[in-house]
Amino acid sequence: MEPYAREELLACCIARLIGDARHVAIGAASPIPATGVFLSNFLHQKPLRISLLHKRSGNPFTEGSRELFDLAGQGRIDLFFLGGAQIDGEANINLVQAEGKRFPGSFGSAFMYFAAGRTILFREEHSKRVLVPRVEFISAPGWSPPGVERRGGPQALLTGKALFLWQKDQRRFRLESVHPGNTLDDIVKSTGFGFDHQAAANTTAAPSAGELVLLRSLVAKEISANYPEFAARVWL
Amino acid sequence: MSGLPSNEVVFFKNSEAIAAEIPDGAFLGLPPDYSMPAMAVVHALIRRDAKHLKLLGVPVLGLSADLLIGAGCVAEVESSAVSLGEAGLAPRFTEAVEKNLLKIKDATCPAIHSGLQATEKGVPFMPLRGVLGSDLLKFRNEWRVIDNPLRRNDPILIVAAIQPDVALFHARWADEAGNVWIGRRKELATIAHAARRCFVTCEEIRPGDMLEDELLAPGVLSSVYVSGVAQARRGAWPLSVAGVYGIDDAHLTLYAKAAKTGEGFRRYLEEYVWNRTPEKNSSPAASRA
Numbered sequence: 296m297e298p299y300a301r302e303e304l305l306a307c308c309i310a311r312l313i314g315d316a317r318h319v320a321i322g323a324a325s326p327i328p329a330t331g332v333f334l335s336n337f338l339h340q341k342p343l344r345i346s347l348l349h350k351r352s353g354n355p356f357t358e359g360s361r362e363l364f365d366l367a368g369q370g371r372i373d374l375f376f377l378g379g380a381q382i383d384g385e386a387n388i389n390l391v392q393a394e395g396k397r398f399p400g401s402f403g404s405a406f407m408y409f410a411a412g413r414t415i416l417f418r419e420e421h422s423k424r425v426l427v428p429r430v431e432f433i434s435a436p437g438w439s440p441p442g443v444e445r446r447g448g449p450q451a452l453l454t455g456k457a458l459f460l461w462q463k464d465q466r467r468f469r470l471e472s473v474h475p476g477n478t479l480d481d482i483v484k485s486t487g488f489g490f491d492h493q494a495a496a497n498t499t500a501a502p503s504a505g506e507l508v509l510l511r512s513l514v515a516k517e518i519s520a521n522y523p524e525f526a527a528r529v530w531l
Numbered sequence: 532m533s534g535l536p537s538n539e540v541v542f543f544k545n546s547e548a549i550a551a552e553i554p555d556g557a558f559l560g561l562p563p564d565y566s567m568p569a570m571a572v573v574h575a576l577i578r579r580d581a582k583h584l585k586l587l588g589v590p591v592l593g594l595s596a597d598l599l600i601g602a603g604c605v606a607e608v609e610s611s612a613v614s615l616g617e618a619g620l621a622p623r624f625t626e627a628v629e630k631n632l633l634k635i636k637d638a639t640c641p642a643i644h645s646g647l648q649a650t651e652k653g654v655p656f657m658p659l660r661g662v663l664g665s666d667l668l669k670f671r672n673e674w675r676v677i678d679n680p681l682r683r684n685d686p687i688l689i690v691a692a693i694q695p696d697v698a699l700f701h702a703r704w705a706d707e708a709g710n711v712w713i714g715r716r717k718e719l720a721t722i723a724h725a726a727r728r729c730f731v732t733c734e735e736i737r738p739g740d741m742l743e744d745e746l747l748a749p750g751v752l753s754s755v756y757v758s759g760v761a762q763a764r765r766g767a768w769p770l771s772v773a774g775v776y777g778i779d780d781a782h783l784t785l786y787a788k789a790a791k792t793g794e795g796f797r798r799y800l801e802e803y804v805w806n807r808t809p810e811k812n813s814s815p816a817a818s819r820a
């Protein structure tokens with residue numbers, strides 16, 4: 296099997312989660328999600344609309360940065376990505392402060408997590424520092440009580456070690472697969488919250504030869520235009 | 532309302548003259564790094580040792596805020612985030628918050644847009660979906676949850692109108708009539724509409740009136756909102772002006788490294804801010820545009 300970069304594996308995981316979304320928006324500093332979305336687009340050759348908030352040339356937003364939120368508010372964004380300095384087992388995310396450290400801030404999360412059709416949580420670091428029993432600050436809640444209008448919520452949590460799917464009714468993550476090189480035991484030990492899992496965990500499928508060809512050609516070209524440092528690090 | 536600009540745009544000599552118009556303590560609305568901050572004026576504010584500024588990020592902030600914070604010009608920041616994007620955390624902001632040297636009012640992007648839109652319309656608040664259950668609400672007295680009066684048992688957030696004292700940004704063109712071409716960067720119009728005064732630097736001052744040109748007019752901020760303009764070539768550097776010059780990624784990386792320590796930040800200011808005049812600020816940085 297051809298060697299691949301960790302970023303390429305994660306992008307493939309994201310591509311496999313896109314499903315029937317027709318319009319995907321990508322916010323600040325998200326090169327791996329953007330890579331996965333472009334890969335999905337080239338793989339399936341279906342007309343996926345991809346709106347990169349920070350696209351440097353040909354940016355799709357002509358009404359200023361509020362347009363992303365207005366689109367989402369109307370239900371025109373099917374899929375969005377969020378991260379977190381901390382993420383907990385109820386899918387709450389914290390982008391503000393943790394363990395005395397300050398992080399950039401909540402960005403549009405407190406709105407987008409509600410308004411986008413679904414959200415993929417993405418954080419490369421998989422540790423008890425990041426995946427905590429309870430976030431110190433809720434930038435955006437993972438679920439809302441009945442009576443609070445909310446279109447969407449979490450679909451999955453992807454980390455550098457594993458993929459979890461969100462179970463809306465149980466309000467709990469279920470381990471879907473463990474990335475090559477890690478074991479179920481590693482995941483249990485490095486996750487600060489409880490989650491459901493099978494007795495023997497699935498292994499995340501490695502990128503296929505076809506996926507790698509696309510990643511290193513058409514996708515790399517798209518990504519280097521907007522995330523030059525990331526593209527240089529992964530593909531040069 | 533009094534004290535709002537009408538249509539008497541003042542043409543200033545340079546960025547220093549604009550910095551002199553922004554008083555200490557001003558509530559200053561700034562665009563994000565991707566939407567043309569007036570970096571030459573930011574440098575001039577540092578050189579004039581501005582104090583106690585309150586920054587409003589529309590809706591987020593980056594290099595401009597980090598420089599002002601590091602230089603001791605800022606008392607308070609209201610923003611949805613402060614970061615250097617791909618270059619990482621904003622180091623002076625991060626340290627100032629961790630050391631409790633800076634008051635921070637955390638927001639979320641559409642709440643800032645909506646607050647400014649309320650001011651644009653002259654209404655006291657705007658409703659916004661989402662946000663309920665976020666801890667942001669605990670720290671914002673001017674955000675309230677009400678029951679939707681048109682459909683009971685439907686809690687919804689309202690955010691108070693936001694009125695900056697000053698809007699400050701850079702643009703590609705202004706014209707002799709005092710209009711400013713902002714193109715697709717409409718958040719600049721939102722800040723300008725909502726602010727009491729608006730100062731703009733531009734790459735070039737065009738003869739005539741852009742409102743006479745059907746192709747340019749849709750991207751024009753009318754002079755009714757503009758208090759003052761000054762030319763500043765490469766006035767957004769090291770950030771970009773779409774179609775004119777690209778973001779200087781290498782410089783942002785250099786800054787992110789330098790500003791990790793107070794000493795490194797001081798050396799950065801020495802080289803790129805204190806010893807630079809508006810004329811010299813047309814940096815030799817490579818342009819990708």
